[in-house]
Amino acid sequence: MNSATETKTRSAADTLSYMPGFGNDFETEALPGALPQGMNSPQRCNYGLYGEQLSGTAFTAPQGENERTWCYRIRPSVKHSGRYRKIDLPYWKSAPLVDPDVISLGQYRWDPVPHSGDATTWLTGMRTMTTAGDVATQVGMAAHVYLVTQSMEDEYFFSADSELLVVPQEGRLRFATELGIIDLAPQEIAILPRGLVYRVEVLEGPARGFVCENYGQKFALPDRGPIGANCMANRRDFKAPVAAYEDREVPSQLTVKWGGHFHTCDIPQSPLDVVAWHGNYAPVKYDLNAYCPVGAILFDHPDPSIFTVLTAPSGVTGTANIDFVLFRDRWMVAEDTFRPPWYHKNVMSELMGNIYGQYDAKPQGFVPGGVSLHNMMLPHGPDREAFEGASNADLKPVKLEDTMSFMFETRFPQHLTPFAAKEAPLQDDYVDCWADLPKLFDGTPGLK
Numbered sequence: 001m002n003s004a005t006e007t008k009t010r011s012a013a014d015t016l017s018y019m020p021g022f023g024n025d026f027e028t029e030a031l032p033g034a035l036p037q038g039m040n041s042p043q044r045c046n047y048g049l050y051g052e053q054l055s056g057t058a059f060t061a062p063q064g065e066n067e068r069t070w071c072y073r074i075r076p077s078v079k080h081s082g083r084y085r086k087i088d089l090p091y092w093k094s095a096p097l098v099d100p101d102v103i104s105l106g107q108y109r110w111d112p113v114p115h116s117g118d119a120t121t122w123l124t125g126m127r128t129m130t131t132a133g134d135v136a137t138q139v140g141m142a143a144h145v146y147l148v149t150q151s152m153e154d155e156y157f158f159s160a161d162s163e164l165l166v167v168p169q170e171g172r173l174r175f176a177t178e179l180g181i182i183d184l185a186p187q188e189i190a191i192l193p194r195g196l197v198y199r200v201e202v203l204e205g206p207a208r209g210f211v212c213e214n215y216g217q218k219f220a221l222p223d224r225g226p227i228g229a230n231c232m233a234n235r236r237d238f239k240a241p242v243a244a245y246e247d248r249e250v251p252s253q254l255t256v257k258w259g260g261h262f263h264t265c266d267i268p269q270s271p272l273d274v275v276a277w278h279g280n281y282a283p284v285k286y287d288l289n290a291y292c293p294v295g296a297i298l299f300d301h302p303d304p305s306i307f308t309v310l311t312a313p314s315g316v317t318g319t320a321n322i323d324f325v326l327f328r329d330r331w332m333v334a335e336d337t338f339r340p341p342w343y344h345k346n347v348m349s350e351l352m353g354n355i356y357g358q359y360d361a362k363p364q365g366f367v368p369g370g371v372s373l374h375n376m377m378l379p380h381g382p383d384r385e386a387f388e389g390a391s392n393a394d395l396k397p398v399k400l401e402d403t404m405s406f407m408f409e410t411r412f413p414q415h416l417t418p419f420a421a422k423e424a425p426l427q428d429d430y431v432d433c434w435a436d437l438p439k440l441f442d443g444t445p446g447l448k
Helices: 003-015 384-392 418-421 430-434
Strands: 018-020 026-029 052-054 068-074 083-089 107-109 127-135 137-149 155-159 161-175 180-184 188-192 196-215 238-241 252-258 261-267 276-281 283-288 308-312 322-332 349-357 371-374 399-410
Touching: 107 196, 107 430, 127 349, 127 371, 127 418, 137 155, 137 399, 161 349, 180 238, 180 283, 196 322, 196 399
Parallel strands: 155 252
Antiparallel strands: 018 238, 026 276, 052 068, 068 276, 083 261, 107 371, 127 137, 137 196, 155 196, 161 180, 161 188, 161 196, 188 283, 238 283, 252 261, 308 322, 322 399, 349 371, 349 399
8 A cells, every 4th residue: 555545545534524415416535636527437537547337226217216326446346356256154144045944933032142252254243033035036135133253354245135234232343335434333323235345344342233134125214204304314314434445455355245145256455446436326324313203292102113214115105125113212291092012913024123221012031132023913012011011100201211122124024044043042931921911801891
């Protein structure tokens, strides 16, 4: 690395500037004049750079949905790709995965997947819990837990199958991407687009968290409908990185996830060599504390969809391929109302994770780092303690505090992986949490 490049790269990494917006058209350059103006593909780019487009949608996608970014890089990507050989990452699985020895029909809950003490990177530390849909036809998702103890050293990765929604629970990670650097901590999320090359470094470890791998249409902000223009997640609170490049000629390895399988090749340099870029296809981070929940201010408990942060549409209007739903601290003020989530069966399959604190419908057992699964059309709801507490509470305004849980919800059934069924710390007695709910019916009118 020459000294000028080294200074510039380190400066960008240390200051970690970001640009606000979600789905914006951004432009950024790490060297003055590196970004062409008024055109995308000049005959000769400044600094001897190569112009290259990264397309996140088909060329002919509607204008409001079309996503692409123009990159001006030291070498074109064809120089960062070689002869691939297949490798095995045994704990990272893709749909369809239906193991005849695994029963996915049920209500399940797991304790946090423990750190083993083994050295694991972003790739070797990924543990798939559930899969849904079909990676080959680009529908559905997979839900993972990651356990990362060491940085990727001259190793790089991209997924051709999916975009990744990363939800940290402990530790801090740095995502050094082609388009810039994102640092990520608990109570934040990041979206890593399909096809984007990056390296993951451990800033503070061990690191554990959750990943939703989205095979389908990209995550978008949900329509607010009658809520109007404000609240929920606002575009300005999402942050995209500024350009930061590496000019390092060192033996490196690039791994690609393609068609549910992993392939790797050797390359002679870092592929993170984009000096300038402009477009609307980029990684972003978001502080979950910026999410402004909307709820009932008189009576009744609204559907949990009111807490949707991001949605990935499917071909069925109003029925998502994936919804990312956040349950954070908020005021509870509804009158004469059972305030926790009510009992229900759902056409959607719900995988929940606890980032920190206590979830109001399950006071016991659902601990930070834990995961639960309520598959499609299987009943679930509060346990006895939550039911009795909510049924007899003095309904004055109460602030639900020190809590943050989320849900990956999909229209497809989620199938357990062998890891989830046989190795992850399953709470075998979870389904019994409803066993002691009493029969209260006695044929007489209820008391009001």
